Amino acid sequence: MGNRLERLLDSVQAATTLEDFQTATEKTRALYRVRHVVYHWVNSEGERFGAGTYPDAWVDRYLAQDYLRMDPVIFGCFQRFTPANWKDLDWSSKPARVMLHDALDHGLGNQGYSVPVRGPNGQFALFTLNHEAEDDVWAGFIARNGRDLMILAHEFNRKALEFELGEAAQTVPSLSPRELAAMRALAMGKSRAQAAADLSISEHTLRVYIESARHKLGALNTTHAVARALSSGLIIV
Amino acid sequence: MLRYLHAADLARHPRLAHSMFTDRADQFARRLGWDVSVSDSGEERDAYDAQNPLYAIWELPDGRHGGSMRFLPTTGRTMVNDHFAFLNDGHPIESPFIWECTRFCISPRADHRAAPALALAAGELMEAHSLTQFVAVFDARMERIYRRMGLTPEVLGRRGTGSAAIGVGLWSMDAAAFAPTLARVGISRATSRRWLAASLSPLHDLAIPA
Numbered sequence: 001m002g003n004r005l006e007r008l009l010d011s012v013q014a015a016t017t018l019e020d021f022q023t024a025t026e027k028t029r030a031l032y033r034v035r036h037v038v039y040h041w042v043n044s045e046g047e048r049f050g051a052g053t054y055p056d057a058w059v060d061r062y063l064a065q066d067y068l069r070m071d072p073v074i075f076g077c078f079q080r081f082t083p084a085n086w087k088d089l090d091w092s093s094k095p096a097r098v099m100l101h102d103a104l105d106h107g108l109g110n111q112g113y114s115v116p117v118r119g120p121n122g123q124f125a126l127f128t129l130n131h132e133a134e135d136d137v138w139a140g141f142i143a144r145n146g147r148d149l150m151i152l153a154h155e156f157n158r159k160a161l162e163f164e165l166g167e168a169a170q171t172v173p174s175l176s177p178r179e180l181a182a183m184r185a186l187a188m189g190k191s192r193a194q195a196a197a198d199l200s201i202s203e204h205t206l207r208v209y210i211e212s213a214r215h216k217l218g219a220l221n222t223t224h225a226v227a228r229a230l231s232s233g234l235i236i237v
Numbered sequence: 238m239l240r241y242l243h244a245a246d247l248a249r250h251p252r253l254a255h256s257m258f259t260d261r262a263d264q265f266a267r268r269l270g271w272d273v274s275v276s277d278s279g280e281e282r283d284a285y286d287a288q289n290p291l292y293a294i295w296e297l298p299d300g301r302h303g304g305s306m307r308f309l310p311t312t313g314r315t316m317v318n319d320h321f322a323f324l325n326d327g328h329p330i331e332s333p334f335i336w337e338c339t340r341f342c343i344s345p346r347a348d349h350r351a352a353p354a355l356a357l358a359a360g361e362l363m364e365a366h367s368l369t370q371f372v373a374v375f376d377a378r379m380e381r382i383y384r385r386m387g388l389t390p391e392v393l394g395r396r397g398t399g400s401a402a403i404g405v406g407l408w409s410m411d412a413a414a415f416a417p418t419l420a421r422v423g424i425s426r427a428t429s430r431r432w433l434a435a436s437l438s439p440l441h442d443l444a445i446p447a
Contacts, residue, residue, distance in 0.1 A: 079245035081289060081310050082366065088437055118313050147367040150333050154312070176328035204370070204391050204407055208330060211369045215312070215332035 004031055005148055006220050012155045013218055021159065022051045028152065029053050032145065034131040035109045039156040041125035043164055052128075058106035065102070072096045077116040077126055083150065085142055086112035087135060111138040113146075115153035119161050127153035148220070155218045172232050179213040182206055183229040186222065187237045239358050239429070240294045241436035244286060256302035257294060258282055260344040269376050270401045285339065288314055293358035295351045297344075304343040304351035308336045308362065308371075317372050321405045324393055330372060336362070338371040338408075341379045353421035356386040360410035360418065361433045370409040377402055387414050 008031055012024045021039070028037040038052030048068075050059075068074060076089040091097060104110060109132030117125045129149065131138065175183070178199065185195035196206040210222055217232075219225035229235045240253070247254035258280030265271045265281055275281050288309055295303040309315050311330050315337040318329040338359065343351050359371065373390065375383070377400070383390040390408040397403050410418075419426060 079289060080243045080291070081313065082243075082291065082437075147334070150367070154333060174328065176326040178326055179328070202391060204409075205393065207369055208335060208372065208407060209325070211332045211335055212311075212325065212330045215334075 002220065005152075006224055009152065009155055009218060009220055009224075012152070012159055015159050018051065018163070021156075021163075024156070025052045028129075032129060034129050035107075036128075036130040038128045038130070039125065039153075039160070040128065041123065041157070041160055043123050049160070054130075055107050058103065058108065061102065061106060065099070067099050067102075070095045071099065073112065073114050073126070073128070077114050078124065081116060081118070083113060083115040083142075083146065085139070086114070087138070109133065111135075113138075113142050113149065115150055117153050117157040119157060123161065123164075125153075125157050125160060127156055151218075151220060154215070158218060172234065173216040173218075175213055175216055175229075175234060176209075179209045179216070180229075180235055182209040183213050183226055184235045184237065186210070187226045187230055187235055238296050239354055239432045239436075240292075240296055241358065241362070241433060242292050242294060244289050244292070247292070252300050253294060253296055253302055255280065256344070257292070257305050257342070260302050260305075261340060261342050263345065264342050265340070268400070271376075271403070285309060285314070285316055291362075293355060293362065295347070295354040295358075297346060297348070301346065302344050303347040304355050305340070306338050306342070306355055306359070307340045308338055311335045311337055311372065316374055317405060321374070321394065324372070324405065332369070334367055334369050336366075336368055336371055338373040341373070341375055341382075343382070350422050352382050353386060353418050356383075356388055356410060356414070357418045357422055357429055358433075359388075360415055361429060363410055365433060368409075370407050372405070372407055374403060374405050376400070376404070380404055383408055387417065 008024070008027050011027060015021050015024055025037045025039060036053045038050060038054055040050040040052065042048055072089040072091055073086060076084050091100060109130050111133050112128055112130045114126045114128040117127065119125070127149070133141070181199055182195060185198050190198065192203050192206060196203045199206065213229070214222060214225040217225045217228040219228050230237065242250065262275040262279055262281035265273045266275050273281050273283060285307065291308045292305055293308070294305040297303040310333050311318065312333050316339050317324060317337045324330060341355070362368065375390070380390055380392070388408045388410055390406050392404050392406040395402055395404050415426065419429065
C-alpha cells in the first residue's frame with residue numbers, strides 16, 4: 001500500500017493537464033477499491049471545477065436539480081476544517097433525503113468521506129471517497145486510511161491551485177533554512193537524535209520541522225520527503 | 238462534559254459560547270492585561286475566531302463554560318504563523334497534522350476537572366486526527382498547568398514580561414498521559430471517546446438539560 005500510495009502521490013504531482021488530474025482520481029479509486037473518488041472545488045471567483053469518477057448522469061442531474069444549494073456534504077464541510085464521515089452530517093431535511101436517494105439511484109454508494117481543504121483567497125475544495133458499505137466497515141476504513149487521505153486531499157488541492165495560478169505557481173516548494181537542514185541531516189543518514197543535536201534543538205522541535213517539510217514536499221512520510229527533497233534539488237548531499 | 242465545537246456550531250450553544258467569550262475577556266484582558274479587544278457585551282474575540290476554528294470546551298453542569306481552547310490547522314491562517322514567524326526562520330510552519338492551540342482559558346467558576354479535561358480533549362484530537370503535536374501560544378499560568386498535566390510544553394520563545402508575558406511553543410499529549418488524566422477527570426476512556434463522537438455527529442448530540 002505504501003509504495004502504491006507514493007506512486008499515486010507522484011502521479012498527482014506530475015499532472016500537467018486536467019486529463020492527468022482525472023486519471024489521478026481513477027487511480028485513487030483503484031488503490032482504495034471504492035466506488036467513487038471526486039475532487040471538487042470552488043475557487044476564489046466562485047467558479048466550480050471538478051474531476052472524478054461520478055457517472056455523467058449524476059453530475060448532470062446534480063447540476064440540473066441545483067443540489068449544490070442544499071447538499072449537506074458541501075454545507076457540513078464548509079463550516080469545518082476536519083474531515084466528515086457523511087453519516088455524521090445533517091441529512092434530516094426532506095430535500096437532503098431526496099438528494100441522497102437520487103444519488104443512490106444514480107450509482108453512488110451509501111457511505112462517504114469528505115476532506116475539506118482551504119487555499120488562499122477563499123478557495124475551498126472537497127476531496128471525497130464514496131462507497132457502498134456497512135457503517136462499521138466504513139468507520140474502520142476511515143480509521144485506517146484517514147491520515148493518507150488527508151495527505152492526498154492536500155496534494156490534489158496543491159495541483160488544482162497550480163492549474164488556477166498557471167505560471168505563477170511554485171513548482172518547487174519553499175522550505176525554511178531549518179526545514180532544509182533537517183532534511184539534509186536525515187538524507188545523510190543521521191538519526192533524529194543526531195540531527196537534533198546538529199541543529200541544537202530538541203527532538204520534539206525537530207519533529208515540527210520534519211513534519212512541516214513533509215507537508216510542503218507533498219510526501220507520504222519522512223523517507224519519501226527526503227527522497228523528494230533530493231530529487232527536486234532542494235538539498236544536495 | 239467536554240464538547241468539541243466548530244465556530245459554526247456555537248450558535249446552537251449560546252449560553253456556553255457567551256460564557257466562554259466573557260471568561261476569555263476576564264482572563265486575557267482583565268487578569269493578564271493582554272492587548273485584546275472586548276466587545277460591548279463583554280466578549281473577547283479576535284480575527285482567528287472568524288477562521289472557523291474548533292473549540293474544545295469543558296461545560297459545567299449549569300451549561301456554562303468551565304474552560305476551553307481553540308484549534309486551527311497550520312495549513313490555514315494562524316496566530317503562530319502571523320505573529321511568531323521566527324519559529325521557522327520567517328517561513329510558515331505548515332501541516333494538516335500540526336494544529337495551533339491558542340486561548341487556553343480556565344473559568345474562575347471552573348472545578349478542578351477543567352484543566353485535565355482540556356488536556357484529555359487535546360489527546361483525543363491528536364489521536365483522532367493523526368496530529369504530531371500542537372504549536373501553542375500561552376501565558377505563564379497555562380504553562381504551569383501544562384506541566385502539572387504532564388504535557389511538558391517546550392517553550393520556543395517569549396514576548397513581554399510579567400503577567401503579560403506570552404510564550405509560544407510546542408506540546409503534545411502522549412499515550413502514557415491518558416491514564417492519569419482520565420483519573421483526574423474521573424471518567425473512562427470510553428466516555429471520553431463518546432463525548433468526541435457526540436460532538437462530531439450533531440445528530441447524536443443530545444442536549445443536556447440546563
